[in-house]
Amino acid sequence: MDSQTSFEDQYSLRLSVCSWETPNWKYDVYLNSKNERICSHGKTFTDRLYTALTEADIHTFKPDELQLGVDDIPSDRLLKEIEESKISIVVFSKEFASCRFCLNKLVKIMDCRNTRRQLVLPVFHHVDPADIRKQSGSFEAAFARHEKLLNLEKIKEW
Template sequence: MKYHVFLSFRGEDTRLNFTTHLLQALKDEGLDVFFDEEKLERGEQLSQALSRAIAVSNISIIVLSADYASSKSCLVELSDIMDRYSVEQQIVLPIFYHVNPSDVENIDGSFKKSFDEHETRRSVDEVKQWKTAFAEVGKLQGWHIDGSISDR
């Protein structure tokens, strides 16, 4: 394996706060983390590079934020991660960042709206694949960070 951890997140939601701190904490523990801003080489096809990085990682940590499902690239990444989880038994650790885990599993709240919008622009099969992966990650044990004082 090339990376200890592949970090999946929606940049606009968490890059400048939670994800930056998580990345630093993982690095402080001596882990080699795939973080798209640091590891992608110029000219590489983004989805191919991400897929390769997922394939050569021991663990995927998915930071599920309110707008995670609005991003096509996040959903493609998530689908790839969950494929590796089911076929190759890759470890997947979800972090439910200011979202309810049951909203992820049941594709409810802001996630329902995001998937409804994808259904107007993408193929039925593609969106179905994303929904399946999204609901599956919602069933996994993970961390729920709800923004209360105990999270700080």
């Protein structure tokens, strides 16, 4: 066997093993965030992040208002887009915990991290990571509001 054939055989085998071990990804990145206030120059932080990712040829899915589910439950299509993303970027802002829809998507993202080995990258936009970890500040207030409206099991899931 010559060295060229050996290389091709190795490469072919490595490619088939890699495709067997990892899921087929439709997107490089799923971008999860709470809609923020528009900045003075007309774009939100998430808009600018999405633009930067797509300009770098990173295939990114950012849901819009039309892809929401019913009663704060993400649609099946949206859940599938999360599943088919290699990476999820979660943009935590002060308003994030007030959005039940965002929290429900976060549950799905964390499930994909555990079952599909999806990489999850948190981004802390004008929020202290300790507020999320300790559920203090705006996160404490949001969860207190949720507790008045929802059952405790749902709150624990989040």
